[in-house]
Amino acid sequence: MAGVIAVLEQRDGTLKRVSYEALTAARALADALGGEAHALVIGPAGIDAGDVGTYGADKVFVAADDALTLYQADQYAQIAAAQVGSDDYAAAIVPATALGKDLAPRIAAKLDCPFASDVTSVRHDGGVVVTRPVYAGKADYTLKVTATPCVVSLRPNAVMPVEAKRDATDEQAAAAESDRTAAKTLEIKQPDRAAQDVAEASVVVAGGRGLRDAESFKLIEDLAEAVGGAVGASRAVVDAGWRSHSEQVGQTGKVVSPNLYFAIGISGAIQHLAGIRTAKTIVAVNKDPDAPIFKVADYGIVGDLFEVVPRLTQEIKQAKEG
Amino acid sequence: MKIAVCVKRVPDSEARIKVGADGKAIDEAGVKFVLNPYDEYAVEEALKLKEAGGSGEVVIVCVGPEAAQETIRTALAMGADTGVLLKADKVGLDPLPVAKALAGELKDGGYDLVLLGKMAIDDSSHAVGPMVAELLGMQCVSAAAHLEMGEGGGKAEREIEGGVEVVEFGLPAVITADKGLNEPRYPALRGIMMAKKKPLEVKDAALESGGIEVVNLAPPAERKAGRIVGEGADAVPALIEALRNEAKVL
Numbered sequence A: 001m002a003g004v005i006a007v008l009e010q011r012d013g014t015l016k017r018v019s020y021e022a023l024t025a026a027r028a029l030a031d032a033l034g035g036e037a038h039a040l041v042i043g044p045a046g047i048d049a050g051d052v053g054t055y056g057a058d059k060v061f062v063a064a065d066d067a068l069t070l071y072q073a074d075q076y077a078q079i080a081a082a083q084v085g086s087d088d089y090a091a092a093i094v095p096a097t098a099l100g101k102d103l104a105p106r107i108a109a110k111l112d113c114p115f116a117s118d119v120t121s122v123r124h125d126g127g128v129v130v131t132r133p134v135y136a137g138k139a140d141y142t143l144k145v146t147a148t149p150c151v152v153s154l155r156p157n158a159v160m161p162v163e164a165k166r167d168a169t170d171e172q173a174a175a176a177e178s179d180r181t182a183a184k185t186l187e188i189k190q191p192d193r194a195a196q197d198v199a200e201a202s203v204v205v206a207g208g209r210g211l212r213d214a215e216s217f218k219l220i221e222d223l224a225e226a227v228g229g230a231v232g233a234s235r236a237v238v239d240a241g242w243r244s245h246s247e248q249v250g251q252t253g254k255v256v257s258p259n260l261y262f263a264i265g266i267s268g269a270i271q272h273l274a275g276i277r278t279a280k281t282i283v284a285v286n287k288d289p290d291a292p293i294f295k296v297a298d299y300g301i302v303g304d305l306f307e308v309v310p311r312l313t314q315e316i317k318q319a320k321e322g
Numbered sequence B: 001m002k003i004a005v006c007v008k009r010v011p012d013s014e015a016r017i018k019v020g021a022d023g024k025a026i027d028e029a030g031v032k033f034v035l036n037p038y039d040e041y042a043v044e045e046a047l048k049l050k051e052a053g054g055s056g057e058v059v060i061v062c063v064g065p066e067a068a069q070e071t072i073r074t075a076l077a078m079g080a081d082t083g084v085l086l087k088a089d090k091v092g093l094d095p096l097p098v099a100k101a102l103a104g105e106l107k108d109g110g111y112d113l114v115l116l117g118k119m120a121i122d123d124s125s126h127a128v129g130p131m132v133a134e135l136l137g138m139q140c141v142s143a144a145a146h147l148e149m150g151e152g153g154g155k156a157e158r159e160i161e162g163g164v165e166v167v168e169f170g171l172p173a174v175i176t177a178d179k180g181l182n183e184p185r186y187p188a189l190r191g192i193m194m195a196k197k198k199p200l201e202v203k204d205a206a207l208e209s210g211g212i213e214v215v216n217l218a219p220p221a222e223r224k225a226g227r228i229v230g231e232g233a234d235a236v237p238a239l240i241e242a243l244r245n246e247a248k249v250l
């Protein structure tokens, strides 16, 4: 019976949330196919994949070695391709993160199999069928895979992790040739553990030119902290140098799918909207009642952000404490 | 250094995207096509490396329709030396056949470096670069926003969630370019005139069909209009109430 394997991602030995998303998608697809869901964990020695069974894995393959703490593309790809190729899998699901976007196509190339990138849904309908936003969110492809296995990368936050208890057994994963000459990841610079990435966060608080200057972004940071979210930015403020490009949301920035997106002092230009189309709930604060952002926002407040945002931050804090 | 740059012809980022009559592809009528913006960074980087080295050759390779000659000419006008068009009227949604066609062309070319964009802005696969590297057995860094070349290799930096990954690689290598790598030059008039005379070879790509079939292409689902909960700071309690009890996201 064809199964599905999720290739999980860790940072510093801890599995990331996107891993549980990939696993949840793998479990659902495996159920539709009547097969098993497996997981592959690549990381440092002693990595704990203990709760993987909670999210539906029947089997967990582990490649644990301190040389695999950071993403070493060549070795990760060798291990993953060998593992995916070792069984009769219908699909391998990889999170579409910076790591997964590099790893997933390598697996497909090694196995000479089809690849669908950054999908927002994977299902079974006479074969593996996926939804892929293209043209920067201006259209969606529905694609059917015609060969097995296939590799798909799954957009962060597109699938909510769902618990599905299984008695997962741990097994040794395939190994990589260690003496190949390969590119080597030396380090991760400026790891800013406090800051979540906009593309992965389940809440994003984004600010635009309405903030007037870089210093006022403190208001956005405070609200982000109160809701436990990441800070995002429009291109106008990135171009002005108030925020870094890594925070830009939109067509030429990041595409985000959080549960909750705040657009504060952002007009809602088409290129910005392209990045937030798959956000679940959008809140807009803007002083202009005709701003296009209100056409896509689920909830809006018309008003001066310098009055609305501090109050919002304060009341959310109070509500959390109370 | 001998450098290849793979470029794709894509709809301009500001183009209005309309689904064609067959419901499986875009309606190309009236759509302006351009050199993929991320590939401009790749071309620029190749030119900078050639200039810094004082010698070398920059070859542009593209899989696409006849009209993609124009895309290649844009890169030649920026300063690249020669171009190859691997002609294919239809390029499918599976990136592997394209990667195979490119790898086949590059395999015996004696390239030290193969540069690509991190992704094509039409199908946004973010895949062809790492695939080409695997097929050629070359070292690879994708989405490089900073590149430093040294003797026989180099160091690249790529943005990852919450940090920057530093990767050391040896030549020959495949590097894909992210925004921030450089500022692409505009072709000057002289460059445009010269580009017309530069060699551009056209041959058939003989693309494999790939393992992905289009069921349909559709405009994104419209978000249903929401509501204004109120004006000014006094509307905050109503907003929090809605987020908690209606949307259930707080």
Ligand SMILES: Cc1cc2nc3c(=O)[nH]c(=O)nc-3n(C[C@H](O)[C@H](O)[C@H](O)COP(=O)(O)OP(=O)(O)OC[C@H]3O[C@@H](n4cnc5c(N)ncnc54)[C@H](O)[C@@H]3O)c2cc1C
Pocket (backbone or CB within 6 Å): A207, A208, A209, A210, A211, A233, A234, A235, A236, A237, A248, A249, A250, A251, A252, A253, A254, A264, A265, A266, A267, A268, A269, A270, A271, A272, A275, A285, A286, A287, A288, A291, A303, A304, A305, A306, B013, B014
């Ligand atoms: C090829 C291309 C790609 C692009 N890619 C992107 C992209 O990826 N991401 C992106 O964001 N943009 C992108 N843009 C730019 C986009 O077109 C807009 O220019 C940009 O999004 C505007 O940013 P903004 O909303 O912050 O600024 P503005 O459009 O200036 O809007 C500021 C808003 O703040 C409101 N405001 C002002 N003061 C207050 C106040 N005190 N209280 C409340 N509200 C206030 C105003 O009413 C206004 O609506 C792109 C453009 C092009 C051409």
Ligand SMILES: Nc1ncnc2c1ncn2[C@@H]1O[C@H](COP(=O)(O)O)[C@@H](O)[C@H]1O
Pocket (backbone or CB within 6 Å): B006, B007, B008, B009, B036, B038, B039, B042, B061, B062, B063, B064, B091, B095, B098, B102, B115, B116, B117, B118, B119, B120, B121, B123, B124, B125, B126, B127, B128, B129
């Ligand atoms: N048809 C093509 N011809 C030449 N290069 C391509 C083609 N498609 C993609 N590429 C290259 O691969 C990069 C990544 O594209 P993609 O994987 O499709 O997002 C692009 O930026 C180009 O450099």
